[in-house]
Amino acid sequence: MIGTRWQIGHVLAALALAALCALPGFSAAAQGLFAPVAKVQDQTITAFELDQRQRFLSAIGGSPAPRELALDRLIEEKVQRAEARRLGVEIATDDILVGMDEFAGRANLDRAGLIAQLAQLGIAEETFRDFVEAGLMWRQIVRGRVGGNQHINLNDVNEALAFGNAQQQAASRVRVLISEIFLPARSPEERATADEIIAQIQDLRGFDAFSNAARQVSVAPSRDQGGRIDWLAFGNLPGPLREQILLMSPGQISDPVEVPNAVGLFQLRALSDTGAPAPVGGIAEFAVLGVPGSTPQEAREDAAAILERIDTCKDFYGEAQRDPDLTLELRESPVDLLAADIALALAPLDIGERTVLAGAESRARILMLCSRRLAGSETPDPDQVATALSNQRVQARADALLADLIARANIEILR
Structure with missing residues (x-):
């Protein structure tokens, strides 16, 4: 039962608010x-x-x-x-x-x-x-x-395991061709503006229209290419985007994908089955060097100069020691847990390759892929699969x- 003190507290708060609103000095704006x-x-x-x-x-x-x-x-x-x-x-x-x-x-x-x-x-x-x-x-x-637990039998578990294996095998052969638009969303005001632009972009038809929009409003470096990105391994895309692309046809535009301080839209241009399995997802080890600047353009220019001096992840240490304004971060993470902008930037890279990730803020980030390895490939525990299926069914019925x-x-x- 909700405690009496909590109920009384709400009543007293309401009485206090009523008394406050009656005071001559209580402004109309505050009452609003x-x-x-x-x-x-x-x-x-x-x-x-x-x-x-x-x-x-x-x-x-x-x-x-x-x-x-x-x-x-x-x-x-x-x-x-x-x-x-x-x-x-x-x-x-x-x-x-x-x-x-x-x-x-x-x-x-x-x-x-x-x-x-x-x-x-x-x-x-x-x-x-x-x-x-x-x-x-x-x-x-x-x-x-709904009930706390849903009955899951052995057939349910086997079907889920088979479906997961089939998905992984299919994903390991697929490449995707996409275009991207990133909009700044560092404040409620910027997010409101981004939402208005997103509504207009999602009404666009055709590849050229999306590319023109990318050149006009995107803050990603790919805007100079109309947002177009080269072929990417499907398994290296961020999880939320992979889920959407599975349901999209070429020309369709995704729902917004949230990233820190920005929001992204993606247009599917093509899908290709290579016929040869490739690593899916996995764990990426990478270095990030933050490069400040008085403007986004200055930060990108300084980052481009640094790119000419580095060849390996170890070179990042020397740059960070040379300039205390630079920030160095070494990370190892499953691809599915990375922010969408970082996952997309790393997706096309081979070990030792680097790229510049720039946004609306006056700071650029140099990313270099240090290593990429597969996550553990052990067979999932059937009990864990059964629990996950039960939770999914409860959630689906709760949503309904x-x-x-x-x-x-x-x-x-x-x-």
Whole structure:
């Protein structure tokens, strides 16, 4: 049960807010923070809630979250809370605190540490608490309606293993030809502008139209070639892009792919089956040298000069020692865990080859591939496969339940 103190706290907060709004000095702008932006059943979403949720999603996601995403999440939670009330589902205060502890632990912080960091970003503790509480409510609803475990038999596991092997063998022979556009998204304002441009680009038809758009708006170095990239091994693409390309036909444009401080769009130009298996995904070891500049153009020019002086990953150390303004990073990571921009930059490289990765900021990055090796090829544990299949089925049914509740809810967007 939700603790009485928590319920009383909400009542006192509402009374305090009402008293504050009645004061002569309380500005119209401040009152506007609590103006309704949407109604879900008998619940209201205020401008303050929306602002808080947008800040919170940006903080935990590592990049600016668009307003529409924050509003969608709040609407979903209001629908979930309405269903929780109908079913009599409540979460005890102690369980909420445990949930907050677990969430903070994902960032290697305790609850107080995460709350302090959120406060520095202007995010109230109640925003964090409400987010966790809604998640716990929904989990309990799903457990009651869908069931915590789905029956998985041996045939299900064998089919999943066979499908995975077939996918890997097919992917190891495939090359792709794509074009790219990267748009800056370092702030909510830039992301809003990017979303407007994305909507226009996704309406384009034909390879030339996409290339013209790349020359005009892309911040990637490939813009000079109309965003065109040479043949890439399908298995070396970032995971989110691979999943989309499997469903695309030549000429189609992908959904946006998030990368740090930017968002990418990709157009499939061609697919080719080489007939000869090649390494898929795997683990890449690479060096990254950050090159500052007063402008993006200056940074790219300085990076080009450094490129002439380096031949191996070891040469990066000498450059970093020579100039303290340079930043050196050596990384080893599965390709699927790399940011899309880095994975794409490394995809066409052989060992010892390098490239310049530039964005909207006044800093260029030189990437060199030091080594590439296959990830462990051991046969997956059947028990782990069964657990994954069960989780997938629960998630699919939970998504269907939420979609049905949203479709039947009375939702009104006010502004």
